[in-house]
Amino acid sequence: MERKNQEVEQARQALEEKAKQLALTSKYKSEFLANMSHELRTPLNSLLILSDQLSKNSDGNLTSRQTEFAKTIHSSGNDLLMLINDILDLSKIESGTVIVDAREVHLDELKGFVERTFRHVAELKNLDFIIRFDPRLPRSIFTDAKRLQQIIKNLLSNAFKFTHQGRVALTAEPAIAGWNIENRELSSAEEVFAFAVSDTGIGISTDKQQIIFEAFQQADGSTNRKYGGTGLGLAISRELSRLLGGEIRLASSPGRGSTFTLYLPRTYAPQRASRWARPAEPNLQGAPVLAALHEDHPAEAEVDGRRGGNGLPSAPVEEAVPAEPEASGLLANEADDDRESIGPGDRVLLIVENDLGFARFLLDAAREKGFKGLVTSLGAAALAMTHEYRPAAISLDIYLPDIDGWRVMDRLKNDVATRHIPVCIISTDESRDRALASGALAFIAKPVQSRDVLDNLLDHLQDYVGRSSRSLLLVERDPDRRGRILDCLETEDVEVKTATDLPSALDVLRKERTDCLVFGSEPSEEMAGAMSAERSSKETAFGKLPLIIYGGGGTANGDAAKRFGEEFTVRRAQSPERLLDLTSFFLHTDLAKLPEDRRQQVLDLHQSDKLLAGRKVLIVDDDMRNIFTLSTVLEEHDMEIISADNGRDAIEILKEDREIDMVMMDIMMPEMDGLETMREIRKVSYLKDLPIVAVTAKAMKGDREKCIEAGAWDYLSKPVDTDQMLAVLRAWLHR
Secondary structure (H helix, E strand, C coil): CHHHHHHHHHHHHHHHHHHHHHHHHHHHHHHHHHHHHHHHHHHHHHHHHHHHHHHHCCCCCCCHHHHHHHHHHHHHHHHHHHHHHHHHHHHHHHHCCCCCCEEEEEHHHHHHHHHHHHHHHHHHHCCEEEEEECCCCCCEEEEEHHHHHHHHHHHHHHHHHCCCCCEEEEEEEEECCCCCCCCHHHHHCCCEEEEEEEECCCCCCHHHCCHHHCCCCCCCCCCCCCCCCCCCHHHHHHHHHHHCCCEEEEEEECCCEEEEEEEEECECCCCCCCCCCCCCCCCCCCCHHHHCCCCCCCHHHHHECCCCCCCCCCCCCCCCCCCCCCCCCCCCCCCCCCCCCCCCCCCEEEEECCCHHHHHHHHHHHHHCCCEEEEECCHHHHHHHHHHHCCCEEEECCCCCCCCHHHHHHHHHCCCCCCCCCEEEEECCCCHHHHHHCCCCEEEECCCCCHHHHHHHHHHHHHHHHCCCEEEEEECCCHHHHHHHHHHHCECCEEEEEECCHHHHHHHHHHCCCCEEEECCCCCHHHHHHHHHHHHCCCCCCCCEEEEEECCCCCCHHHHHHHHHHHEEEEEECCHHHHHHHHHHHCCCCHHHCCHHHHHHHHHHCCCHHHCCCCEEEEECCCHHHHHHHHHHHHCCCCEEEEECCHHHHHHHHHHCCCCCEEEEECCECCCCHHHHHHHHHCCHHHCCCCEEEEECCCCCCHHHHHHHHCCCEEEECCCCHHHHHHHHHHHHCC
16 A cells, blocks of 8 residues: 555656746747747738738839739738738737637627628629628627637638638527536526628538648648648637637538538626636646746846847746746835726726825715726726727826826826826816816825715716716707708717707706707807806716817917806817817717718828927837838838937937927837836936837736836837828827
């Protein structure tokens, strides 16, 4: 018995040793892939941006054949980038670091996405393309829209790839069976929906139907195979479906086509309590190369440029120990908030507050009103958390230790992705008019005199974010003009009421809730006085009523505001596009929910080069290819470019030239990396308010937080998407 026990103990120790070796080997491989990701993304950055610029042939000096060459280069670069992203996607899923961003997904929007993405593919291949959504389906489901789109896109891409005649179809309908009965999430769900992608393509033999879901596997894996590809799409789709609580089933036979069916619960239920949670033990199942790719790795591996071109560490690391989050406004739980327990359907209030005691008080009050609370004292962290958690509302202090609160407000409201989020400014800064004109829903001055004030504010926020639609009053006498304006303003989420004269307008204001007021033409002095008197008779403790005057010459905003008094925030719109922009701004309308044509009208207004022309940008990067590439794009928008290839020179340039408007900072540089450079810049008093955007090929978990800790206000990952880069620049440089 003793000998047997010794043998068992020896076997256990051997297994532990092998597990440690496997974990260490997995770490080395994951570090290699992570660094290779960086090394590949850096040249891809130049390849993609410059080939895109050449294909546009803005100077008109290239032949049509040359522009086709440029388009081919750009397309091939995108294919390579997609491969890199697929590998990283699969690794993140297997290591348990994918964050599910569950929210309401409108099925009409999903249907539109499929139509826009694949209709032209069907036409090019001369295939019938059928999209059928069962009328029994609800208006929306609760899941991760991006991941759902990714799965359906992968399945449809495969269907079109392997189908040469006949049809491809996407059907969606309620399901009561068909999935694996051992799937607890589906079996316990109140409702399950089936998204089926069927085709009349080549089909898959029974013996190949399992391996096609494995990474890098295809039904035909021979060297002379007819169909290319890496075989990652179905592997990623299978893992994503599991992540969302569903599964994918396949029915197919050679020569008769295939049907891939995604079964998904109507409401996503999180499988992990914490957004920041990671596996406590090494993942010993599945592909070890990918399993630990997104685990934290040593700081040297992330920011130290003093290594070989292959990015491998110069000395072995003894063991993989997950790094603890640094104490910051982003990762450290300053006020014991709810970031670890936020679940699907929770209404989240982001509290950006310099006074930790008041932040805790506001957090408790918010919880009592049904909010989950997030707390930070840093403006840069608040911006990152807004993109990460997508809060329902934000309370904002103006005096913050890193960024002036007004800059945070401008950044939120000049970014089309965040400007719809209602912001309440709570500050000692007595700038109520400025706050409301900037787009704030409400303003409260500190010190707050009583708890009742906060309770009333939170009730106001709960009511506002809980309503499915906003109410707008249009005042216009002329029926033709009124009809044209209605065509511009009416959307699914905006209820427009109309009035033809002063009495009817006052009647609406007295009896019904109004979130915004639009005059179709210049109002008279009598109209302005009567409206002002009506509003002043009501309780308007938190904000003013937005008022937009459409068309005509009229007076300046300030003069019109004087006529209407202190009860209105007055703006003018001289075009239908500007009217749509202002109404969606003051009604806090999510542009993603607007019809495609109207959304594009607003985006076109915010993509003007006037915001960038003449602005001076310092690009800091040790790779001259990146400097050349970014400079080429920005100079086309009439920006003035200065460059530095190391951190020390960058600091000297900033000290000598105080007219620089923004810095784009690479992170991985030799001797003095970007993080250290940003820390040194922020030590200079007159550079504390200079916008710095971190630009890095590192796309690992935690990189954004480290950049913010070091002093960055924003973050771009390589290869840089030019549209995203320009949007970030416009948002920070907007005046």
